Amino acid sequence: MSNNSPGNHSSEATTHSSKKVIQKSALKKSQQFHAFLITLLPLLGTIIAVSLLGKYRISITEISLFLTMWIASGTGITVGFHRLFTHRSFKTSKVIQVILVILGSMAGQGPLIYWVALHRRHHECSDQLGDPHSPHQQEASNLKIFRGLAYAHILWMFDHEIPNPLYYAPELLRDKILFKVSQLYFVWFCLGLVFPTVIGGFIYQSFSGAFLGFLWGGLVRLFFVEHAIWSVNSIMHIYGERPFQTNERSTNNLWLAIPTLGESWHNNHHAFNSSAFFGMKWWQIDWGGYVIRTLEFLNLAWDVKKSTKQMIENRSAWVQSKSVIN
Template sequence: MTPPAVATPEAPEAPTTQAVTGPYDDDVNTGTLGGEQKQVWEQVALALFIGIPFLAVLAAVPIAWGGFLGWHDIILAAVFYTLAGHGISIGFHRLFTHKSFKPNRPLKYALAIAGSLAIEGPVVRWVADHRKHHKFSDRDGDPHSPWKYGNTVGGLTKGFFHAHVGWLFDTEQTPQRQYAPDLLKDKDIVRVSRMFPLLVATSLLLPAVIGGLWSMSFEGALTAFFWASLVRIALLHHVTWSINSICHTIGDRPFKSRDKSGNVWWLAILSQGESWHNLHHSDPTCARHGVLKGQLDTSARCIWFFEKMGWLSDVRWPVKERLEARRNSASTRTLKAA
């Protein structure tokens, strides 16, 4: 079965200029974790969280060849990758950034916590960055456009690195009060955002604890930490960042958009459907990104399941007539049945 089509009106993006007052107003800049200027300790921590997992990936082949990879490690890595990846895609992106559906309170908490396990920053900061990206997509003001330095070979090379990882080291942060005022008013989301350091520790250490108990050995804990923590984090980071870099550089563009967002099919499974990026930028509030025939979108499948379970409502499923109006004239692929 496939999710039913629901005719829903265009949903505006969250306000970007509204002032915030409320229970967390004492934290003038954000109400959550961090300010509008990235501190030195944050830069150092960021470099460590990027560099150490990346080194683990480089070491993965010889370590696996040496026999230090078992089924426990593979299962734990897959489970934590799937949990955190869908937390980013369904929670941080489609729910908190674009309001593609309305969850009940337990699901809202679960998605915010699951997304935080990806270690891509506190939820409010992540949302603020992404909303700013949509406001200025591939134009001046976009935090991570690969076209920032022009379309020459040298400019694109520099821009690609900037879009993939370089932008993370910008000292100036996206103003959360400007781009995520709705989340700063939500006590639940502010609470989870403030818990980010604890959730980082959980994401790093819980696989090792489970791996050690599962195998009843220190070696099991160590290999689980290597594969299900370090390698898993690095892979998920680079897949997420590839949506910023690769999917704004190459890919099919069957739908009209004001930027260079494209669909990259070979990233679809690893990105939980996020790499069907052209439709997303054409219709940002749509709960399903893979709307053409054969486009697998596991995040949309999960949303459909949650809807059937009664855990969420008001899903903005794709509407065929609306999508047809956004089609590029050269596109001939058929729309996936809603």
């Protein structure tokens, strides 16, 4: 999915900057092509990888490639695309920013500027008309909940409105370096497949080793990372706990904390969306938060935003008072 180039047509940019969505058939076709690519390719790769288990027993090499690429690309999404660029919950150097964009692009979720614009629209319209991927578009029933989950998990990608980056992410369009890195999305996406392929071939010194690296560090890893990320759109807006009263139906889900690298504390996030940390209790595993704390300790991150104990207590007290009144 490509983003409109800024600065080439200033009058046109001014005209369209107030529009929240873009209606262009070329962008719609690009969106649908990307959706097919990132849903079908990892699925086929995972099926092939599982079918080959009888012939090629999975070893520490495939496991290591899978885990390394999962952590790397998942960190790019949760720390980079989400907490840094979308919510600006901390600051870091341009070098770290570029690294996070490259890693996040390897997760196959679209270019940085597109992702940020889409997610900011989600927060603006969460579970309301205009939300790109809400599972709550219809009245509740078992069948409609299933349809809502399917829509919020995958189907929305094939036909959603494209948020206008001139409206939702103008500061990223003005950043020449980040804009260029975002434009190279497919390069980074392919690099996320090439890297484990080369490593697998080097370790095994064979084409079959390269193919196994491609499968487990590339396609199987993509399948796992993508469905973990998409579960935040679907499962975490239906199933789980809601410790904070918010204007949508976000939930916290303990069971998905590790696969999502901390994104599953979704109700916490919606309650304090500018905070860099989603896990608010010691037992709430938040890999993305741990990475940011490490960067801060190393003086590689600063101006880190946090939800203080007083803020949490005030919000909890407000929820309790609301329930008493109701």
